[in-house]
Amino acid sequence: MARWLKISLIIFASLVLFFIVVLAGLSIYISSHKTKVIAMVTAELNKNLDGKLTVGDVKTSLFERFPSLSVKLENVSLRDKQFERHHHTLLNTRSFDVAVNFKQLLKGNVNIDHIDITGANIDLFTDSSGYTNTSIFKKDTTKANKGTGKNDLTQIGKFNLKEVIFTVDDRKAKKLFKFEVERLNGKINFPDTGWAAETDLKVMARSMAFSTVHGSFIKNKLIEGRLKGGYNSSTGVISVRSDDFSIGGDDFNVTASFNTKKKPADFTFFITADQLLWRHASSLLAPNISQKLNLFNLDKPIAITATIKGTFGPGDPFLYITAGVNNNKLSGPGWVIDDVSFKGVFTNNYIKGKGFTDANSIIRLSAFQGSYGHLPFVIDTGSIINLEKPIATGNFKSNFPATNFNYLFGSSVARFSKGTADMTLHYKADIVDYLINKPIVTGDINLRNADINYVPRNIAFKNTSVSFHFTKKDLTVDHIRVQSGRSVVLMKGRINNFLNLYYNAPEKIVIDWQINSPQLYIGEFIGFLGTRQHVETKKVNRRNSGNIVDQLGTVLDKAQAAIHINAANVHYNKFLATDAVADLHLSDDGVQISNASVKHAGGSLKLRGNIYQDKTQNHFNLNTTVNNVNVREFFLAFDNFGLTDITYQNLKGFLSSTTKITGRLSNAGGLVPLSIFGTSSINLQNAALLNYKPLINVGKFAFPFRNLREITIPRLDANFEIRGDKIVINPMQLNSSVLNADIAGTYGLKTGTDITMDVPLRNPKNDADITDSVKLAKRRNRGVVLHIRASDDESGKLKIGWNKDHKILGF
Template structure:
């Protein structure tokens, strides 16, 4: 071995031996003078404290810290001078291990190899006045006139370890609470000229991470695991946490941060990124007030999110929060339903308007390029905003184009059912959100439906090739360019509902639709469904007890009212044909009110007003009608002879005017219920003729063999009928004709019970045509022989003519003379 190498080894060995001896001496000294050393350390440290530091015991640990000088402090406690008031101990450590570099001590510097703290509680407390127990550490007075001592050294920590340490920052003034349960933290420190660097691995349970204790904790009861690389620049007083992977619960995030210590309490910026996280996992990391809202939604597959937090550890209130999210071809569940194939870019910020605070009132959610399918209906919302989470309001523009049959699952098939056609929607909306569901939206825009086949199920009505244009203007709904076709009927409609949106959500039964309807032709038989009583289903309620969209729409259809103003060129009903028809109708809850009906028919006109009450399969009606100068034959033909069997449209000619006030019942097929009509009818027949009326002809065979009874004409005939079920009571009336005169009174029955008395003088009316004076003509009308005939029921169902033997005798002498000549 070379001599020089021997010398080096000897010197090195000597130094090591010297260090070992020194450590042994120090350790032995401490071991035999523990109380003295403990008192010295305690006394010295308490000089710089506004409070007390107590150490229960001290032990040297030679082998654990070799070649450094190491000791273990047990039961270390630090209390500030106001501890008795707030009872928060700054430090309470069962064991505090310190290892110091012995060689550095010899050079006059303190180089801490390692500090280990185990089974400890660190509690940084600030009360509501701003006083903190960190005031236990005295601030070192600064003398601006004294030059800086560059020869002095500071203690440098190389390694540290925390085991089972509870760390708390409880700021009652700022309403902040940070509590961590450090299960295992290992770190090392480097000290470049610019400051220091720290590299650590942690395993820490978050018990509270509350920027505002009134709203709760972020990441509560989540385990944090992973490495951190931290750098401090002494010139800028900036702590930078390099972005790194950190496990939070079951998810891994990339987290970076900055802490600015230049101005009092640190300002911070924290950046959090996760490219693949489930919605529920992300929601459960946030404060309860946010989590509660987010849990009303769900996104099936993982999404990409970023979160930036900017704030200060001083003062109250939340930090600035800025979150982004990207959703691609996902399934989103909302309180209003499920959205498939959903994609959007989302942004959340609690600073919508600068200067209005960082809070829920000033928060906003922005959704860009939001598109998806709701119950197979595709839609797009270019930009949607939801601002003010305390009283949230949603705005946006909704667009969609789809086959209208896809509406059936959305609106339910209790009122409307579409089988063909397309729909185009473009609606701008603004609406408050209640439980994140649109409530009473203000809409503007249009809904256009083209070439649609639709059935209105409550009335069993079917329309084809239907076109509808809906326009929302504020709370009102305008319905334009509507074309309805059912069978041979076509109608063009314009409608309006005032205050539609308010009523739809609060009182759909109060909705009133006003229609202006024009039609080239209507076949009433195709609308007999309106005679059916509307089906009234019980409101459909969700599990939460709220009435759903189906129920709202059904209630609007079932209980709402419709006011119809019709102008129809031609109206058909069975044999009935009318032209130039006008009418005002009100369709209400199981009733139809008819007003101002005017039509041209059979060369004359008809006016009508009334009401129909719908009761199951039978409907009651009240009808007031006026008939002016209609062709009698055509009129009777159109109404199927009004149920008369022995008297048809072929037996009567002339021009009829009449008034009727009747009540009755009609079934759902539009047929009058037998024996249901009651009321009074008065009539006047001008230029009338009775043609081939068999009851008169049967009498004439033997009473008037030489008169033409096939065509009996009369210039003016008036009468009144009282209708009581199947009985028509004919009030006494005079019939004056070219062939004979007669007085008629009695009962005509549509079934059985006909009993009509006819008084027919044999005197030929032609003999009286030369008498100009009407009074004189009336006196001679019943002179001579008078036949008293009774028309009754025959066995074959036809009217039977016989002598009226039991008729009451008249008191007038002229009548008695006539009777004696029979």
């Protein structure tokens, strides 16, 4: 070995040995003078503290972090002067292990190569007045260090925190941050601009409440990952970022900054995640937000970005969160939207300057598309404003087969079997219990060539088309074509103040209908006379009556309609009328008829009155005026008005009458037997009574040689009272081709017939040539007059006999 090399090795070994001896000596000195060293250290540190630092024990180790000198402080406590008042210890640690750079220590500088803290509790407390226990570090040392030229910043190389609880409890700003550090390892470099650090951490976030009123973000979430950060001493900004960060098991990218020069210091977080489940995302937010979001769900993960800005002073932070959703399923209270895609934005700063509050929050949706109850739709723009009293607005478009309505309405309102529908609407609605409530809509709904069965009334409509035009308050309906069986109806209408009444008072809705029809078969709409059918449907969790679909059945049943009809031909059973015009008012109670007139049986018929419903039947009261109708056709059309003994086959001539009656109709539209009450005045011209058995039977007894099978009546005026199963015949004169008679009494449709007749035996043919009415009246009762009484017994059998009182009933 070369001489110079031997000498160099000897010198190096001597230096190492010297270094070891010095370290060993220093370690021995500290161990043997522990009390004195602790006193010296605490005294020196307490010089710059406005409080008290205590150290329970100190240990040294030469070889643990050689060549640095390892000093372990145990049971370290750091308290400010106000501790007895607030009882928050700033630092309380079981073990505080520091590796000091020996070389720098010989020069009088404290450079910490490594620091380990184990079993510590760090509690930064600020009371409601603004006093903080960190005031322990605020003792003014400017004068003491002035002119020394020394850098008092202690530099730390590596650090390791284990089982450390870190708390920031700010009662004045209403903020609470608490983290349980299972592991936090890192190293720090000190460039000229400040410092730079890298850390690896595993921390449980027990609280990150920017506002204790609203609760904590990421509460009880495990945080893991690697962070890189730095501090710029000129700007006072601490910057942190991580591409390997996990919160509650979900991966995030995080960028954060803290401006320490501002008073109070502010912060900014920017967080992104490419695959995050909805419920996982909502669980990261404060309860005032997550409780609302948890009422909804998306089945598949979504992409989100979040910006959180605020200060460590009072007030909530600014939030701006975006979400990208593609081919997902969105569910909420009582509803599900399939095939959902949209871009969403949430911010609590809708109007700048109004504060970061729920009331100033907005959820914006764009390019929203989905399918609700098999109804595909698009919302190009939509918003929910003010999360305290939410209001939803947006533009809604949809185009789909009309049969898809069956999924929406179920079987309680209508069933569609054909047709198409399209909607273009702008809506605005309150949200009550997180359900759309009482939406106000503007725009159009078009239904084309649809076949519909209206379930509550069991009425079928074919090839139906309709257009609905919604304004802010009113609804106009036009281009309506409805076909039910052979009926074809063309309609247009208007409803004033529609949307307000739709929810608040559906019984006050009045639809103004203009109806025209070439062929109207009343029987095909007779279902409206029946009671509403209640169909059992699958129960859905809808919790408010403001839902537009839930309300539809109620509106259809309770709304009123003012109908103005013009029909070329009207059919009802055997009744046929032409040139029909009518004004009807339909309500929940029934139908009011006014100004109704038709041409029928060669004459005309006018009608006014009401039809109203109870649980089983339909009651009516009608005033009719009949002018010169063919009596045979008239009786045939109305099924003989419930009479059985006298029918259209017994009548001929032309009838005029006025009638005021009440009665009942069945749900099938037929007259309820024996239900009619009222009065009727008739006038018959050129009439004939054909094969009327009661008179034929009388004729066999009184006029065996006269033909009573065809009795011609040039004119007959009569007044009747209809009393259910009886018809009261007010006194009247019958002048016919076969006999003359004065008649009065009661005709019983079942029993109770009691009719008196004075019948002169004089044959009216003998006076056929007399034209003087006065002379004819005198000759009318000449000769023998039969006083006849027709009555039935308890069984209803009619008996004909003499009227012994010789008085006509009712005279």
